[in-house]
Amino acid sequence: MIARHFNEMTASLQRTLTEQQTLQQTLESRVDALVQAGTTELFHLNHLGVFIQACERLSEAADVIPQVAPALFPFGGSVLLLTPSGNALEPFAHWGAAGTGSAWLPDECWASRLGTTHAAAPGLHLPRCTHDSTSQATLCLPLGAQSEMLGIVTLQFSDAPALQAAQELAQRFADRLSLSLANVRLQETLRQQSVRDPLTGLYNRRYFEEIGMQELLRARRHQQPLSVVMLDVDHFKLFNDQYGHGVGDLVLRRLAHHLGHLFQDEIVCRYGGEEFIILLPKCDAQAASERAENLRAAVQGMTILTPHSSRLSVTVSIGVTESQPHEMDLASVVRRADQALYRAKHLGRNQVVSSVTAAS
Secondary structure (H helix, E strand, C coil): CHHHHHHHHHHHHHHHHHHHHHHHHHHHHHHHHHHHHHHHHHHHHHHHHHHHHCCCCHHHHHHHHHHHHHHCCCCEEEEEEECCCCCCEEEEEEEECCCCCCCECHHHCHHHHHCCCEEECCCCCCCCCCCCCCCCEEEEEEEEECCEEEEEEEEEECCHHHHHHCHHHHHHHHHHHHHHHHHHHHHHHHHHHHHECCCCCCECHHHHHHHHHHHHHHHHHCCCCEEEEEEEECCHHHHHHHHCHHHHHHHHHHHHHHHHHHCCCCEEEEEECCEEEEEEECCCHHHHHHHHHHHHHHHHCCEEECCCCCEEECCEEEEEEECCCCCCCHHHHHHHHHHHHHHHHHCCCCCEEEHHHHHC
16 A cells, blocks of 8 residues: 555656656757847847948948848838938838838828837737838837937738737847948948039049049940040139139039039039039940030020129030040040040130040
8 A cells, every 4th residue: 555655656756857857848948949039130130230331322221121131020121211301201121021112201100200119910909100001010110310310110020929029129120220221321421522522512523533443444344335525614714703703603503403414324523623524334425425515505505694693605615535445544534535625625615526536
């Protein structure tokens, strides 16, 4: 009798020990899984920051986000950035089920209104953002740096429990994204300031020399034409001497406006003083000369009204050249364009001369 009770107690104790061991193993597995998940999440968050920080432009960051974010939020998401005017949120990047979407007004998102994370999902009994036409579990988080709002990130989940489980990770994601995008935007702004002419808003000579060499090498590699157009305002010194530098600046700004309108897809730079230069990739000298003639005619029809109500007519002289198939010296290309420009001046101004014409 005693022996039987002893055996039963031993068996019960053994079962208890086995159950405890199984529970311990389960807990250890769950802890390992959580640690592994945390390590993986940290890995992807770090990668997100590293790759975005390496971007030179926001457009590059827009390509990086959809490649990294799905590892953290596979169901889908989108990033919208506030426009410079602050009156709209424009699509910047998206992945998964989120789709491209369209621009929103800031007031259409509760996260934007409240300045804090906002969740909407069946069963949560919270208002859904106006921009969210789905019935899915959606989390909106504001993006900001140094008390300045940058935009909104929206994340989608399969259900409310999945959303709630990911809120801490989502906040870390938004924080990392905010800091990285703010840094890229600052770098891009500083770079734009360093390569833009403050008077006309066009690129400056420094940028021309940087991008011009790249385009010359690209033209040689792909055996494509590359033309350079150089122009100069005729009798510009007279505008400054007779009407003041304010009128001279007005002439340059108006000319820059015409250049930007007629050469929207090309690289237009203020080369110095009243000289401008244009890079035309995949364009030969004949086509470049035709476009230069259109520019000359447009400028000739331009009238400048001075502060004293005087009407000034403006003309330009233009030189055109084309790079040679195996040419690697940008300076020699520019020199030929400058020589053609000089010949246009010598022949009476207000005309277009190509390097071929100048050589003949």
